[in-house]
Amino acid sequence: MKVRAFRPEDAQAALDLRVAAFSTSMHVEFDDTDIYAPDDHRLVAVDGDRIVGHLAAWPFGQTFGGRVVPMGGVSGVAVAPDQRGRGVGSALLAAGLDLMADRGLVVSTLYPSTPAPYRAWGWEVAGEHVRRTLATRELLELPPPADDVSTRPFELDDLDTVLALHNSITSTEAGGLEASRRWVRRLLTPDAEEPELTFVAIRDEQVVGLLLATKVDGTAATDGFGLRVLHLYGADRDAELALWSIVAANHSVASMTTFNSQPADPLLLALPRTLAEHSPSSHAWMNRLVDAPAAIAARGWPDLTATVDLDIVDPRRPSNDGAWVLEVDAGTGQLTRPAEHTTAPGSDAGRGQAAVGAARLDMGALSSMYTGFAAPRMLARAGRLTGCDDETLDDLTAVFSGPAPFMRDYF
Numbered sequence: 001m002k003v004r005a006f007r008p009e010d011a012q013a014a015l016d017l018r019v020a021a022f023s024t025s026m027h028v029e030f031d032d033t034d035i036y037a038p039d040d041h042r043l044v045a046v047d048g049d050r051i052v053g054h055l056a057a058w059p060f061g062q063t064f065g066g067r068v069v070p071m072g073g074v075s076g077v078a079v080a081p082d083q084r085g086r087g088v089g090s091a092l093l094a095a096g097l098d099l100m101a102d103r104g105l106v107v108s109t110l111y112p113s114t115p116a117p118y119r120a121w122g123w124e125v126a127g128e129h130v131r132r133t134l135a136t137r138e139l140l141e142l143p144p145p146a147d148d149v150s151t152r153p154f155e156l157d158d159l160d161t162v163l164a165l166h167n168s169i170t171s172t173e174a175g176g177l178e179a180s181r182r183w184v185r186r187l188l189t190p191d192a193e194e195p196e197l198t199f200v201a202i203r204d205e206q207v208v209g210l211l212l213a214t215k216v217d218g219t220a221a222t223d224g225f226g227l228r229v230l231h232l233y234g235a236d237r238d239a240e241l242a243l244w245s246i247v248a249a250n251h252s253v254a255s256m257t258t259f260n261s262q263p264a265d266p267l268l269l270a271l272p273r274t275l276a277e278h279s280p281s282s283h284a285w286m287n288r289l290v291d292a293p294a295a296i297a298a299r300g301w302p303d304l305t306a307t308v309d310l311d312i313v314d315p316r317r318p319s320n321d322g323a324w325v326l327e328v329d330a331g332t333g334q335l336t337r338p339a340e341h342t343t344a345p346g347s348d349a350g351r352g353q354a355a356v357g358a359a360r361l362d363m364g365a366l367s368s369m370y371t372g373f374a375a376p377r378m379l380a381r382a383g384r385l386t387g388c389d390d391e392t393l394d395d396l397t398a399v400f401s402g403p404a405p406f407m408r409d410y411f
Contacts, residue, residue: 001052001088003095006042013051014044014076021078022113035186037075041103043095045079045088052080055092057100058411061178062109063171064371065300065402068178072096072105072290073411077113093121097290097317106294107370109287111410118286122316124364126287126371127175127405131279132261136227138274139248139257142267145241154198154210159185161207162200169233173262174372175405183411187231188212197227199246201239209234211243215254224252229259233408237266260408285407287367292320295370296335301328302402306395309338311354311387314363323354328399359388359396372402 006014012030019028036042037056045053058073074096079088100108111129112118154162163184170176188198201209212231227250234240244267247257258279261267268276289295292312306328314320324335338355354360359376361369365384368374376396379385388396 001045001047001083001086001091003043003045003053003091006039006044006054008039010044010051014042014054014078017051017054017078017080018076020081035182035189038182041072041099042076043092043099045092047083050080052083053088053092054078055096057096057103057105057108058183059103059105059180060109060183060411062107062407063173063176063178064107064405065302067298067300068171069107069295069298070105071178072100072103072108073177074108074110075411077110089117090121093117094316097121097288100290104294106289106291106298107287107367108290109285109407111283111285115286118288119364121288122314122363122367123286123288124368124374125284126368126373127285127407128263129283129285129407129410130261130263130265131258131282132265132268132276133256133258133279134271134274134276135251136248136254136257137251138271139244140251141272141274142241142244142248142270145238145245148203149208149238149242150202151199151211151242151246152202154188154200154212156188158200158207159188162188162210165207165210165235166231166233169235170408173406173408174403175407177407177409177411179409197246197250199243201234201242203235203239208236209239209243211246213247216258225254227254227257229257230410231408232259240266260410262408263404263406283410287371287373289320289363289367289370290317292324292363292366293335296326296333299333299370301331301333302399303331304398305329306399308388308392308395308399309355309358310335310366311358311360312363312366313360317363320363323358325355326399333399357387357389357392359385359392361385369396369400371405372400373405376400 015030019025037058042056044051056076060071060073061068062071167178197213199211200207213227213229216226216228308326310324365379376393
């Protein structure tokens with residue numbers, strides 16, 4: 001078994017793996033109009049002539065500390081059922097990290113179907129994707145939008161404006177996804193098997209908002225259907241109110257609506273009698289630093305000065321492993337090897353001597369702290385951050401503090 005770059009002729013076999021792993025079907029005929037991650041960001045595992053594994057890394061960005069960091073969005077990780085437990089997944093993840101490093105994707109984020117294999121390779125829970133559910137009729141209590149906002153169905157010519165609007169919003173959100181045109185194009189491609197409501201909000205002939213919702217099976221209490229709002233965002237409150245009014249108009253047939261939500265969602269502040277419930281299908285996402293020095297340099301930082309000695313444990317990526325000095329100064333950060341570190345990292349015997357009092361932590365713990373999800377003292381209580389005193393914990397808390405990271409997008 002070996003891992004190699006994806007080739008166009010691999011498309012049907014790779015699709016079969018993904019369909020078998022993530023849907024109730026076992027086979028879907030490949031259509032060359034299908035849109036997926038770019039071919040040069042995909043890998044397959046092969047055993048002889050047979051494709052037994054697949055991995056993709058979407059070229060995205062993700063906002064940390066107010067700056068967009070190049071991010072590889074790992075998806076479509078699938079292994080043939082009879083090959084699971086034989087190291088195929090590990091081989092794909094190892095090659096995937098190399099691919100992302102080569103493409104300049106300095107951090108990686110994914111939604112795990114199971115966390116254990118990703119945690120073993122250095123990913124850790126680092127943010128939330130929140131879904132909430134409410135009775136659709138409750139949306140009738142929202143105030144009407146201003147008269148200068150109208151709505152109409154989405155058209156393909158709106159794509160670039162929708163992408164720019166999406167990224168302008170998510171770049172202000174901790175953990176927000178900077179999407180690619182290819183990904184948004186795929187998202188907005190109609191699926192005949194899942195009826196969609198896709199509308200834009202318009203002001204002065206300009207697109208100022210997007211609604212993408214899908215009909216889902218109704219509950220036992222109704223013969224109608226439910227709504228799953230995949231995307232609803234606008235340039236301002238009135239743009240979003242105009243789009244929510246479309247959802248509300250379905251209240252007589254769609255009893256319940258589930259929507260992607262912010263942890264502190266403005267919709268909840270606008271509904272006088274509603275506390276929308278978290279959906280059981282809410283997801284945590286995991287993050288990993290692919291290139292630790294480049295990831296530290298790419299992120300935004302508080303306007304303060306701090307220096308912390310780190311001892312990073314990352315046997316999966318020897319270039320990240322060992323003694324480092326984290327320096328934050330007036331909104332910039334850098335991770336450099338200490339002057340006395342002369343031994344090549346990569347093993348406990350040759351990883352170099354960290355400074356006395358250095359904060360020792362594994363790559364997963366560092367990644368979770370990097371996004372702002374895990375507080376340093378929480379990591380210390382969990383045994384994932386050791387060897388540092390209260391002053392060091394205070395410094396780490398100060399430099400990594402920020403809003404709770406979340407992602408409104410699911411990939």
